[in-house]
Amino acid sequence: DRPAFFMIKDGEIKNKLNENQNIIVEPTSGNTGIALAAMGRSRGYRVILTMPESMSEERKKILKFFGAELILTPADQGMKGAINKALEIVNETKGYMPNQFSNPANPYSHEVTTGPEIIKQMDYSLDAFVAGVGTGGTITGVARALKKAFSECVRIVAIEPSNSPVISGSNPGKHKIQGIGAGFIPDNLDLNLVDEIMQINDEEAIEMTKRLAKDEGLFVGISSGANIAAAIKLSDRMGKGRRIVTIAPDSGDKYMSLL
The missing domain is CATH 3.40.50.1100 (Rossmann fold)
Known part of the structure; x- marks a missing residue:
């Protein structure tokens, strides 16, 4: 929104x-x-x-x-x-096309709202931020705010579908993680802010989505499942005590026909 x-x-x-x-x-x-x-x-x-x-x-x-x-x-x-x-x-x-993939207002919205909110809610202590790449607006905007606050101490991890690893340099392909993996690298994605690119497959994302509903009472969308699956992987790698934030962009009610 x-x-x-x-x-x-x-x-x-x-x-x-x-x-x-x-x-x-x-x-x-x-x-x-x-x-x-x-x-x-x-x-x-x-x-x-x-x-x-x-x-x-x-x-x-x-x-x-x-x-x-x-x-x-x-x-x-x-x-x-x-x-x-x-x-x-x-x-x-002759209509107006906001063009969410390249409009600077997209990442700016997250730089001045989402990012500062994360910093405040995490009590000014954070080790990593994980987010899937759709338009690139969320990860770029939040990363700008976090890098300003924490310099290079915070790790920014971009998530993309393993079936369409375009950011990693491979070819686009079909996948089921709607909302990320547009099949091209959006202009709004600033890769200079990204420290790592992680790939998540369809099965991991969907399984995490179902697990969150059944075990945690959280009915989130498939891209949210991908983000959380990636955050857990990163947590296992970084070790105990690390503070990692990710985002659940939407709820699962938009995906019942796919689950």
């Missing part, structure tokens, strides 16, 4: 969104699109979203419920297909 709010406000401040230019167009795999739909419609904008057809049915229904116009793109084209379709619509409608 934070990146969506910051990107909409940025568009309004720069007069890219106003009474005469009142269309938001954005490619999405789900979460940012949901926030853009909710906030955009509540501010009186028309919201058109493009999404790979392989995304969960729950996500599609939520987007429509918030009043977004949803256009599905072929699954085999991944997020690149959704991006290309969004660009076509922008050319046709």
